[in-house]
Amino acid sequence: MPRSSTIYWIILPAAAVTFYFVTWRVATPFFLHYVASEQGLVELGTAAFFFASSYVAARLAIASDTSLPLLYRSLFGLFAVAALFVGLEEISYGQHLFGWRSPEYFREHNLQGEVNLHNMLGSKPSKRMHMVADLGTAVGFVGLPALLWLGKRYSSALPDRLRRAARSAYAPGTWTYYLAPGLELVAIVVLARLVGWLKKIPGAGVDHNELRELLWSWSAFGYVVLMRRRLQNGRSSLARE
Numbered sequence: 558m559p560r561s562s563t564i565y566w567i568i569l570p571a572a573a574v575t576f577y578f579v580t581w582r583v584a585t586p587f588f589l590h591y592v593a594s595e596q597g598l599v600e601l602g603t604a605a606f607f608f609a610s611s612y613v614a615a616r617l618a619i620a621s622d623t624s625l626p627l628l629y630r631s632l633f634g635l636f637a638v639a640a641l642f643v644g645l646e647e648i649s650y651g652q653h654l655f656g657w658r659s660p661e662y663f664r665e666h667n668l669q670g671e672v673n674l675h676n677m678l679g680s681k682p683s684k685r686m687h688m689v690a691d692l693g694t695a696v697g698f699v700g701l702p703a704l705l706w707l708g709k710r711y712s713s714a715l716p717d718r719l720r721r722a723a724r725s726a727y728a729p730g731t732w733t734y735y736l737a738p739g740l741e742l743v744a745i746v747v748l749a750r751l752v753g754w755l756k757k758i759p760g761a762g763v764d765h766n767e768l769r770e771l772l773w774s775w776s777a778f779g780y781v782v783l784m785r786r787r788l789q790n791g792r793s794s795l796a797r798e
Contacts, residue, residue: 566779567744570772574748577768595653599767606774607644611637613781617788625788629735633781640777643686647770649673687766690773694749698742698776705733706740734787738780745776 577599580588592598614637618630625633648654649671659672668676675683708715708723715723726733749772752765 562741562783566741566775570745570748570775573771574752574768577765593767599771600647603767603771603774604644604647606771606778607640607647610774610777610781611640611644613778613785614640617781617785625735632736633784636781643774646673646675647774687769690770691750691753694742694746694773694776698738698746698780702738702740702743705737736784738783741783742776742779745772745779748772749776 577588577592580592590597594600614633617625618634618637645651650673651657652659652672659667659670663672664670666677667673668680675686705723705726708719709726712720712723725731727737727739728734749769752769752772755765
């Protein structure tokens, strides 16, 4: 793994999680005001990562500096829209930043009285989004790349048909080349999963969902950055040839 990937997708997320829990335990007033509040580092960081993810994914969808087929451009375009939506939901469309009051409908029907959709219906949309993020990052950023890595490494033990498929993983022109990440994002996803398990510890009395959301948004940003880097490098390699 390149040194930059180690720093951005392993060391920095681990440092952020460490900072979060240290301030939670030893500097509670600072934590509540500057880290975990509606305008704190975690909330704004989550939104920033989703907005950045949307921008990079949109660049992948419309830029001419990659040889990305239309199907994959469309998928990254959908990713950009979804990331933008989640980022706006995270900051309640700027409500806490600009201090405007919720309309009466949202004060009555939103669980937190905010202008967003994920806290409507008793926060059922929020719970569904958490489930999708948890499952999607585990499958897409851990399970799939692990299977592809194992398949390439041990392809000689597979039947002929599977062996050919395993050896072609990440080859230019394949769907894995255009969509599947490597193993760079495993650490972020594992950290998010560990944070989720904390609230299941008897007597822990903690629910650090906002931190999980930050890690999920970080992994989403990492995904599109890594894919853009791969596609740009692939085009450069073809040009040199």
